[in-house]
Amino acid sequence: MRTGFAVPQSGAWATPANMRRVAVRAEELGYHELWTFQRVLYPVGHPMGATYRSVHDPLVTLAYLAGITRTVRLGVAVVNAFLQPVALAKQLATLQAVSGGRLTAGLGLGWVPEEFESAGVGFEGRGRRGEEFVEVLRKAWTDDVVAHQGEFYRVPPSHVDPKPSPVPPLLLGGTADVALRRAGRLADGWVSSSRENLSEIGPRVAVVKEAAERAGRDPAALRFVCRGVTRVRAGAGAGRRLLTGTFEQIRADVAALEAEGVTDVFHDLNFDTAHVELDAGEAMRRAEEALEALAPHR
Template identity: 70%
Template sequence: MSRTGFAVPVSGPWATPENLRRVAQRAEELGYASLWTFQRLLYPVGHPMGPTYRSVQDPVVTLAHLSGLTSRAELGVAVVNAFVQPVVLAKQLATLQTLSGGRLLAGIGLGWLPEEFAAAGVGFDGRGRRGEEFVQVLRACWEQEVVAHQGEFYTVPESYLDPKPLPGPPPVLLGGAADRALRRAGRIADGWISSSREDLSGIGEKIYIVKAAAEKAGRDPEALRIVVRGVTKLGGRERAPLVGTAEQIRQDVADLFGQGVTDVFHDLNFDADVVTAAPQEALRRAEETLDALAPSGPGS
């Protein structure tokens, strides 16, 4: 199944409560299948990351708000990084999964900014091993009647962690671009999410690595969600995947689906012209993009 989603305003001046609600509700009206957020805990002084990361709303709280304003669209975070505490996150996501009627997509990343790990009191080394154990703890909290875990990074005393998410645990999608991260996603996750820096012209090779790892692990590779964050710019002059006219971007999306991508979501938070614009001007651009790239119907 091929699904098109849309990222809500979470970065910069355009991420007002009014814009957030308007974009989310309009996207659902137009048949977009999912709404997406991302995480940036802090911005180190002097860092060259750019305007997208300077000021970012919390992704889980944002999705919780949207769960009460929408009824059909899936609610995705791409991604929450593993410098947070997994038991606490498991409780939050279980509650959100239940309150939203089972619409959550739980994207998890390893994290790459040392200052965020320092601020969270978590070691930066061993992030791959930490990420794998992080997923183990999440799933244990959601699936096991009595949870007990003793690992390299996390300890959970024998405990009840209730209530469990309804109608069941949310899909766990992993981020990452390195080959070992791709193989990890195929081996232990329900899918993979590309980064904002992904070269979409080579996405087919990444998908192959993910699915090959799933098959090697005895899992069904066709059951995985392959999610592309679309750094979309309607009317952009320098042609690139998902940058150009509405017709060109629609064809780009179709080409991605043809290569095995299951989900594409358009994300204007990575367009500097949007995140630095006045809120009303940014909303105008978002509504123009929403209308121009709307899928043909719900779940498309």
């Protein structure tokens, strides 16, 4: 099991100084990967919650972290397919270069219609759009001459250089069976959402693996990344959610997730609403305590 940590990205604690503190200490402690997420806008009156109200751009954040770290991997979970795939391919290739090949790229379909509207992209047909998005992204990363004529995207014969080296692992998100099967067919792995019921993650892993095998791919080569909506709480008893409780309980939960086929867990305090609503100083104090207590090989 590989253990990661999400950097401060949402709310008052999400400052460049705090991003640096978390990233540098996580690297020192042997965490495998630092993670970010995307939220472009927050529609007025939307009930999605405090985590999404004020969020830094994930790729700019990773570029910043690339310059202040040396060995820890850098992941985004996820950017959404309302962006333009060739432009995103260029950004990710550059990020792979400036990080020295440490990038993991997560891609999602998106679920906020207003973000699609603001990007000038239709919300309908997201599944088909996502599959074509992956096709264009991979062409841009590998083909000498990139050309594409599809349902959603057109790319005239062009050079899209420089190529990323190595090509970054591409993870797909999603919770529906069709999304899980898509990840098995097309991607290098699957990443769970913040809303995932972690007590049911084993069957989802199985669906992805079965789809990979049917597509003639090696299921054992895939990564299964769990966004840990980690909530440190004293006295969490019967009926508690996985990754909610004391540090001892959370560490035991990580081991249980490994037994279900999860290969990577990253602790994401950005999705603990109570944490995001703290003032910056207290949020960082608690985050640094968790960073130390949940470190790998502790």
